[in-house]
Structure formats: structure tokens, C-alpha cells
Amino acid sequence: MAAPTPRFTLYMSGTSYFAQKALMALFVKNEPFAEKLVDQNVNDNYESWYMKLNPLGKVPVLEDRGKIIPESDDIIDYLDKELPQGLRLVPEPSTDLGREVAHFRKLLNVNVVIIIFGLAYNPHLSPDYTAAKTRKELDEIIDGKIAKLERYASENPNLRDAYLAKIPPLQQRKELCSNPEVVQRALDDLQTTLDEVEAKVIKGSPGETWLLSSDLTAADISLAVLLRRVSLSGLASLYFSPTQRPALHKYWLRLQTLPAYCRLSDIAVKYGVKA
Ligand SMILES: N[C@@H](CCC(=O)N[C@@H](CS)C(=O)NCC(=O)O)C(=O)O
Structure with a gap:
């Protein structure tokens, strides 16, 4: 039987420093995700389909069932809220x-x-x-x-x-x-x-x-x-x-x-x- 389609897709490039932050959060959470390579060496991030997705033309971007989340730190915050089971990466700010x-x-x-x-x-x-x-x-x-x-x-x-x-x-x-x-x-x-x-x-x-x-x-x-x-x-x-x-x-x-x-x-x- 084919594996279920993962809930999350991460648009990333193999070299991106900021994509690594999002990747590591997904790995820590042990959350399966689809990888979409946006190769900056050939400027995939300038392609119009990607600029429509993220007008900043930067990676990473997280997609959650059609919802688009750019910015590595925001992605980590989002994953932490959406996946509260397991390790909390962002403890309550009042503590x-x-x-x-x-x-x-x-x-x-x-x-x-x-x-x-x-x-x-x-x-x-x-x-x-x-x-x-x-x-x-x-x-x-x-x-x-x-x-x-x-x-x-x-x-x-x-x-x-x-x-x-x-x-x-x-x-x-x-x-x-x-x-x-x-x-x-x-x-x-x-x-x-x-x-x-x-x-x-x-x-x-x-x-x-x-x-x-x-x-x-x-x-x-x-x-x-x-x-x-x-x-x-x-x-x-x-x-x-x-x-x-x-x-x-x-x-x-x-x-x-x-x-x-x-x-x-x-x-x-x-x-x-x-x-
Ligand atoms: N503040 C953003 C920075 C993202 C960023 O600068 N990504 C770089 C790759 S490490 C990028 O996509 N640069 C391509 C560009 O600016 O055209 C974040 O934390 O996600």
C-alpha cells in the first residue's frame, strides 16, 4: 500500500541555512513531510510559480494543506503549535x-x-x-x-x-x-x-x-x-x-x-x- 501523503510540504534548497532550521524542527518532531527542492543555484526561487507562493522569493516555505508559512522561525513556531504532542520547542513566553x-x-x-x-x-x-x-x-x-x-x-x-x-x-x-x-x-x-x-x-x-x-x-x-x-x-x-x-x-x-x-x-x- 502506498504511504499516505504527508500533511506538510517544505520548499527548501539543499544549501539553505534557513531551510535547515525548518528541517531540523521537522526532524526533531519526527514529522513526515514532502520535500520540494527549490534550487537556488539555478534560481528556481525566481520562477513565477514560486514567487506567487512566496513573493519574497526565499526559502524555506512550509505548506500545510494549502496554507503557506514563510520565515524559518515562524515555521518552527507554527509546527510547535500544530504538533503539540512530543517535545515542545517553544515554551510558553510567560515562563x-x-x-x-x-x-x-x-x-x-x-x-x-x-x-x-x-x-x-x-x-x-x-x-x-x-x-x-x-x-x-x-x-x-x-x-x-x-x-x-x-x-x-x-x-x-x-x-x-x-x-x-x-x-x-x-x-x-x-x-x-x-x-x-x-x-x-x-x-x-x-x-x-x-x-x-x-x-x-x-x-x-x-x-x-x-x-x-x-x-x-x-x-x-x-x-x-x-x-x-x-x-x-x-x-x-x-x-x-x-x-x-x-x-x-x-x-x-x-x-x-x-x-x-x-x-x-x-x-x-x-x-x-x-x-
Ligand atoms: N528570514 C528568512 C530568510 C530566508 C532566506 O534568506 N533564505 C535564503 C536561503 S538561506 C534565500 O532564499 N535567499 C534567496 C534570495 O534572497 O533571493 C527566514 O528565516 O526564513
Whole structure:
């Protein structure tokens, strides 16, 4: 007999940092879902069918029986409300734990775009990062995206404003990410954020396996995908190692044994990407 159609569909890309947050929540909840690949390498997210679904043209998007939910943190909140059985990822905001979860989710919402693309432009800022593309190639990718958005804007008058709204952030990305000082500042901010996380992990009582409690929360999802990206960006030896933030390093090792986290690697392998 064929498996029942899952209630949820996740529109995602194999490389998306934010899709990983939604994916990890679904994995933690052990909730079956349909995966719809929106391949950003070929700008699937600019296709008119997708822009109609999410006029921001970003992944992830969760679909629940026709209802569309964009934004990774909103998706996690939604799943937590809709699937109250099992682990609660977002505790009541009026409780101490709820307040802490909200605080750390906000804190961990770092400017990851500047870091990811900034290191691609400035690989010398990371000790263990090998640039896959030259600056010229990176600029050309952005210019290609802008040209495509302009073409789609004229071909789809109903979506014109949505397409054109995507151009200034791309121009800004090129300008900011190619500037080593801006990228270094984002990395310095990340160090400050991780200092607060390290202090929190050190303060945790022995029963607190995860960041804020013995159970995983939405704050752990934010931290897990961030550490994963920091590690993939070749920064782990500087940011969390047996000598640099050792408590966070232990947390990182624990994460490698968490099935919901390990499944992110399965997705990366499935789509043939290192993300
Ligand atoms: N705030 C959004 C950010 C989503 C986002 O920026 N997604 C990236 C992929 S990691 C994207 O789709 N970028 C394509 C674009 O902006 O055109 C969220 O949390 O879901």
C-alpha cells in the first residue's frame, strides 16, 4: 500500500541555512513531510510559480494543506503549535524558560549572510576556508541574478514589484560582502554572541544537556545550524575547540550524536552539497 501523503510540504534548497532550521524542527518532531527542492543555484526561487507562493522569493516555505508559512522561525513556531504532542520547542513566553528561549533565538539570529558570502569574497579572514570562486566569479553570479530579476519583472507584470524589490539587497550584498572590514565586524559580533552562549553553557547545571534545559528547544536549533555553518566556514578551530570556548566545543560534539542534527547531513549528501 502506498504511504499516505504527508500533511506538510517544505520548499527548501539543499544549501539553505534557513531551510535547515525548518528541517531540523521537522526532524526533531519526527514529522513526515514532502520535500520540494527549490534550487537556488539555478534560481528556481525566481520562477513565477514560486514567487506567487512566496513573493519574497526565499526559502524555506512550509505548506500545510494549502496554507503557506514563510520565515524559518515562524515555521518552527507554527509546527510547535500544530504538533503539540512530543517535545515542545517553544515554551510558553510567560515562563522563565520561554523568556530565555526567546532571548537566545534573537541573539543567535546573527547576520549569517554577510558571514557566508563575506568569507567567499574574503577567504583570508578564515583559517581553514578554501575559496571555491574568485571575486570576479562571485560578482558575475550576482550580476546574473540581477539581470534575471529584471527580465522576469518585465515578463511578469503582476509580480514586477516583488521581483524589483529583490535587486537592492543583491547590490548591497556585493558591496558589503566584498568589504573585508564589514565582514570582520560581523565576525567580531559573532565572537561576542558565542561568548554569551559559552557563558550560558558553562552555567548550565549537569542536568542541562542542551543550551537551556535537558530537552532541546528552538534556541538549540538556532545554535545548531549556526555552529554547523561556522564549522563549514573553516572557523571552528578559532571559535569552538578544546581551547577556544571548550563548553561550546563539548556541546558541538554532543550535537553530532543527535539524530535530528545528523539528518541535516543526509539532506546535504542527497542534494550533493556541502552545507
Ligand atoms: N528570514 C528568512 C530568510 C530566508 C532566506 O534568506 N533564505 C535564503 C536561503 S538561506 C534565500 O532564499 N535567499 C534567496 C534570495 O534572497 O533571493 C527566514 O528565516 O526564513
